[in-house]
Amino acid sequence: MKESFLVAFGTDDGETLRDKGHFGDSQKFGIYKIGKDSVSFVGWRENAKVEEDETQIHGDPRKANAVKAVLKEVDAVASVEFGPNIKRLLPVKACMIMDPGTLEHAARVVQSNLDRLVLEIEKGEQRKVLDLRDLSKEGSGPLRIAIASGKGGTGKTTVATCLAQVAEGLGHSVTYLDCDVEEPNGHLFLKPEITERMPVGLPVPKVDQDTCICCGECTEICQYSAIVCVKDKILTFPDLCHSCGGCVRVCPVDAIEEVPRTVGTLEQGKAGGIDFIHGRLNIGEVMAPPLIKAVRERAKNNGNVNMQIIDAPPGTSCPVITAIGDADLVVLVTEPTPFGLNDLDLAIDMVRELGLKHVVVVNRHEDDNNSAREFCNQKGVEIIAEIPDDRRIAEAYSRGETMVSSLEEYKGILEDMYETIRHKVKGKATEAQRDKVKKQV
Ligand code: SF4
Ligand code: SF4
DSSP states (O other): OOSEEEEEEEESSSSBBOOSSOGGGOSEEEEEEEESSOEEEEEEEEOOOOOOOTTOTTOOHHHHHHHHHHTTTOSEEEESOOOTTHHHHTTTSEEEEOOSOBHHHHHHHHHHTHHHHHHHHHTGGGOOOEEOTTTTSTTOOOEEEEEEOSSTTSSHHHHHHHHHHHHHHTTOOEEEEEOOTTSOOHHHHHOOEEEEEEEEEEEEEEEOTTTOOOOOHHHHHOSSSOEEEETTEEEEOGGGOOOOOHHHHHOTTOOEEEEEEEEEEEEEEEETTEEEEEEEEOTTOOOHHHHHHHHHHHHHTOTTOOEEEEEOOSSSSHHHHHHHTTOSEEEEEEOSSHHHHHHHHHHHHHHHHHTOOEEEEEEEEOTTOOHHHHHHHHHTOOEEEEEEOOHHHHHHHHTTOOHHHHOGGGHHHHHHHHHHHHHHTTSOOOHHHHHHHHHHO
């Protein structure tokens, strides 16, 4: 396998990617040699001047051939937009679609996604367009799509795992984060190979009774009764401790030290091309937010990812807010029953309070039941997809299979849902929104 690849970027001004119009209409192409450790500019290639036959709705093959001849030895091409001739280009070159920006930046983005590009090049005639949009937006991080619901059992994980598979199938680099740490089940469907495991702990106080002078300062500051004075002895209750560190700070004689208490385990691995991270809270443990934070932090270090699918815990309390607080879009999954809509109501209030963009997916939709539509209409929330109440979906679920992997006819619904979501999150959550949420968590 080659160590570096020639990539052509379509441009009119010689500095930025052509941002309006098709790749084949670019005035010239900037050719870069891109390897894992280096990016170098090779030179310019003027585009061929072909009088295009505009009447050919599937593209003029003469023009496609002319562009192929100009870029003969090139392995891959990149552009903001392609025309219908992409069908003629794909069998001979890997094609990448990117956000507008400088050629230098675009070349760096391709370098950081070189593994994915190599996979596409190797597929030959089976290639699909490699979608590097969002990741290639200068200065932007990954898109964060949170899947939440007011109650458990509505199909949240079904939607989250399917979205991850669809996004990966469309060429995105995806991390699936199962933040439902009390009952993670995304792994049952994505079947990841776990390659790393690590305990996640919290600092809790340990009192040196010989040094303690029983002043009571620590018991007064603790809001959770996690450190109390009983018969002139200071006792700690680690399970109640929120690790705020207050008691350590107020102790006048440094009698308190912090020791770790394990609350759960973080596991990371790969599910096909999907990066997979989840947390498993210890049995009987109630401190879910620290483990959820650890899962989210772990995903931040995954630099090449342009999409995070966050499977949130059910409900509307602290763990959910920790999981979804900085999402660019929250997809609320509901079912058209009185219980489902009641909990959706609470979930809508929560995301509105947090100032987060949100849409609804109705699961187990029946044609003669309009209750979810009427409810969302009243609340002014958009339903972006309705997943039918189909017994085969439940059967696939019970076998540990997703709709994407087992029911081909639903792939279209899910791909449409995914594209709608991408469209909705074009304006990402602002830093101001995120700060607001951080204060509330
Ligand atoms: S760290 Fe905070 S919550 Fe824990 S015992 Fe000390 S004061 Fe209480
Ligand atoms: S603050 Fe320190 S000295 Fe005072 S009761 Fe607590 S542990 Fe003992």
